[in-house]
Amino acid sequence: MTAESVCVAMLGALKRTVRPALQQAQLLSALRHTHTPWTHKTQVRACAATSATLHLHQDSLELNYAGTQMHFNYVWLRDHCRSVSSYNSQTNQRILDTGSIDLNIRPDRTAVEDGHLVLSWPGGHVSKYSLNWLAENSYEGKKQSTVQPRIFWNSDIYKSANIPSAKWDTFMSCDDEVKKFLQNYLLYGIAFVDDVPATVEATEAVTQRVSLIRETTYGRTWCFTSDFSRGDTAYSQLALDRHTDTSYFQEPCGIQVFHCLKHEGTGGRTLLVDGFYAAETLRQRSPEHFELLSRVPIRHEYIENTDNHRNHMTGIGPVVNVYPWNNEIYLIRYNNYDRSVINTIPHGVVQQWYVAHRELTTELRRPENELWVKLSPGKVIFIDNWRVMHGRESFTGLRQLCGCYLTRDDVLSTARCFGLQA
Ligand SMILES: C[N+](C)(C)CCCC[C@H](N)C(=O)O
Ligand SMILES: O=C(O)CCC(=O)C(=O)O
């Protein structure tokens, strides 16, 4: 058996879910290294024992390992050297000055030894990388995997998943409960904690288990009712169509927390819609419309001029934001109330943009995509404001809603510290 056939035999061992990738072909060709084609310089080394084969190219090394063909640029390899003089593994920070690497660097010696790629650089420095580390960190590996695994949902999918709510007592005392809660939150973009005392303090305490509060012009923790105390329809009894909040921030708030402390009246149910489910449907149906919404930046705005508050915020960005290397959606800004004048789209594109926006709106408005819940005292909901839209039914009577925004970075950090993929 040749080394190559060993590699092929291992292909099946590595299961990957290749996501439908829209402009992947264009993207790849744009990003592709300009390899010197096979030349007499190219060396081939095979090591059947580790099932790894190396091919040296002009500015990169090709590694076939665990069923994946990967390319590692020489500057990249020197830059990612994990030797003690290059990298501080106590702080997980680079020591090496990347600006000092010769951009034409090539290793003098390359070998695969004991599951490691070993490179000797001109000047004598030796770098060692475990093949598994290389496989985990290669571009080829990353572009086929998602940054954050998610389950896109419509109402039926969410309901039949029967996700349990966390319970206040356990949530406050047991890390495992927080971990389970975060896993659900990451997968679905919403998660609940039940039996929370109906106070601002308890609501705040719950959030402290997973993140830091992101203070905004609305306060740190806010408690509001339909008193028009602020220049925004949220402070009324009117119905609010599905939307994401703070679309007018350059970085919209990552998480929204709501706790209804009191409602003496009718209506006021909360509407939840998975924006990623709708956007993925759009991507399947009309890739070119999806592309337009992900490419064209638009502006959102919050202008407030009341007796007590003066604010003028703007945020610019596309409706759908995707990671350029794998086309995974990571953020949707969708707020028809706060969308401001469109003057960032050339006239030849405006019509198509509206068509694309309408198509997304149609998906978001399908009744089967709507999840309605009545928030009641004790039930705290965490909403991924980069993904899941919220809205509300009009209501009567006194309704008091408290909550806060959380920093996305800190929620994700907590999740990663629990060993979750985020
Ligand atoms: C949640 N809280 C009531 C504090 C603020 C509401 C902000 C409303 C604004 N139109 C937006 O969508 O961002
Ligand atoms: O009143 C509600 O249920 C939510 C209102 C709203 O959209 C918000 O406060 O962001």
Ligand SMILES: [Fe+2]
């Ligand atoms: Fe809102």
